[in-house]
Amino acid sequence: MTFFDRLRERIERADSVLSVGLDADPARIPEHLREKDLPRWAFNRRIIDATHEYAAVYKPNAAFYEDPDGWRSLRETIAYARGKDVPVLLDAKRADIGNTTRQYAKLLDHADAVTVNPYMGRDSLQPFLDRPDRGVFVLCRTSNPGGADLQDLELASGEPVYQRVAALADLWNERGNVGLVVGATAPEELETLRGQVPDLPFLVPGVGAQGGDAEAAVEYGLASGVGLVNSSRGIIFAGEGENFDKAAGRAARRLRDRLNRFR
Numbered sequence: 647m648t649f650f651d652r653l654r655e656r657i658e659r660a661d662s663v664l665s666v667g668l669d670a671d672p673a674r675i676p677e678h679l680r681e682k683d684l685p686r687w688a689f690n691r692r693i694i695d696a697t698h699e700y701a702a703v704y705k706p707n708a709a710f711y712e713d714p715d716g717w718r719s720l721r722e723t724i725a726y727a728r729g730k731d732v733p734v735l736l737d738a739k740r741a742d743i744g745n746t747t748r749q750y751a752k753l754l755d756h757a758d759a760v761t762v763n764p765y766m767g768r769d770s771l772q773p774f775l776d777r778p779d780r781g782v783f784v785l786c787r788t789s790n791p792g793g794a795d796l797q798d799l800e801l802a803s804g805e806p807v808y809q810r811v812a813a814l815a816d817l818w819n820e821r822g823n824v825g826l827v828v829g830a831t832a833p834e835e836l837e838t839l840r841g842q843v844p845d846l847p848f849l850v851p852g853v854g855a856q857g858g859d860a861e862a863a864v865e866y867g868l869a870s871g872v873g874l875v876n877s878s879r880g881i882i883f884a885g886e887g888e889n890f891d892k893a894a895g896r897a898a899r900r901l902r903d904r905l906n907r908f909r
Contacts, residue, residue, distance in 0.1 A: 648822050649733070649759050649781035650847060654872050656733060657702050663868065663909065664902045665735065665849065666697050667878025668706040668723060674883055676890050686711065687719035691726055693882050696895035698730040700902040703759075705849075705876055708738040724756055733758040735849070735874070739785060741770040748773045754780040761785060761827055761849070764811050768818060778821035786811045787839065789829025789852030808835065809842060816843045825849055828867070830858025830875070840866040847873040853880075853901070860901075864908035875905055 657663055670686040682688040694704065704727045711720040724734045736757035740750040743766060751773035753760055759781030762771050774782045787797055787808040797808040805813075815824050826843070828836050830852040836859075839848075848867040852858035853875050860875070867873040881901065885893020 648778060650822065650825070650872055652733060652758070653703065653781070653847075653874075656731070657872065659731075660699065660702055660902075661906065662700055662702045662902045663864065663873055663875055663905055664701055664898065665703045665705045665874040665876035666693070666701045666881055666898060667737070667851075667876050668693065668704055668710075668882065669878045670706070670710050670719070670882070672710075676887060678888060684715055684719045684722065686716060687722045689882075690719065690723040692891040693894050694723070694727055694730060694732075696891040697881065697898040698727070698732050700895075700898040701732050703733050703735050703874055705735045705737050705874075705878070707878070708736060721756065728758075735759040735761070735781065735783070737761045739763050740774075741766050743770050747771070750774075751777070759783060764814065768814070771818065775818055775821065775824070778823050780823060781825060782823055783825045783827050783849045784811065784815045784818075786815065786826040787828045787832050787835045789831045789858060793829070793832075809839070812839050812843050812846070816846060819846065825873075827851065830860065830863040830867075833859040833862035833866075836862050836866040840869075845869050849874045849876060851876040851878075853877050853905075860904055861908045864905050868909070871909075877901055 675689045679685050679688045734757045739761050741763040754777050761783045764784050799807050825847040828848045830850045847869045850863040850867040863875045881897045884897035
């Protein structure tokens with residue numbers, strides 16, 4: 647089965663397109679967990695216990711785990727999430743050339759899907775694309791304000807860069823394992839891209855703390871019912887203190903139900 651086949655099954659079982667971002671910022675982990683051997687793992691475990699019934703996928707961002715204890719925490723987190731029957735999308739934004747990108751692609755030995763950066767072209771992504779059982783989400787139109795600095799630039803053909811990226815990703819989808827990252831803070835671009843590439847699932851960040859358009863995220867983010875809408879800080883840091891996980895569970899349920907109103 648492809649990643650998107652498995653994701654479709656998970657979406658149906660959980661009745662959810664919610665991606666819960668596990669951005670375990672050590673500075674925001676509750677005080678009572680900071681003395682644990684692996685505070686980020688202890689935090690993530692509580693979050694997963696509280697939110698797994700509402701999550702279609704978990705999306706840890708690699709930036710919060712790139713140290714020895716962090717990688718240990720990430721491995722534990724991935725194993726635990728999978729034990730709850732929730733796939734894991736590693737937000738790593740990787741790409742390079744030659745042997746370097748082949749090393750980066752080994753991340754897919756541990757996660758079910760990954761985000762990648764298309765700036766260096768197809769050969770920089772080929773080792774990821776060659777894994778038909780794993781998902782590859784290509785950065786296309788991101789949710790940050792500075793994304794327009796490059797992504798909106800007009801090419802000689804008259805199309806903006808982000809539309810060219812979408813067209814290339816559609817060509818690269820030979821194994822049915824490619825999706826796009828398109829931010830909810832750009833609903834017009836979401837609509838345009840859905841018309842351009844009707845069959846590619848989208849990962850849509852920016853709905854939570856960034857205030858993106860939830861209705862547009864669902865309406866245009868799903869391809870034949872498959873796609874993901876992510877919230878990170880808005881869920882995992884919804885509460886503080888001893889009961890932070892209960893607040894996260896309530897936030898995940900509310901957003902899952904809100905997104906489902908538009909499905």
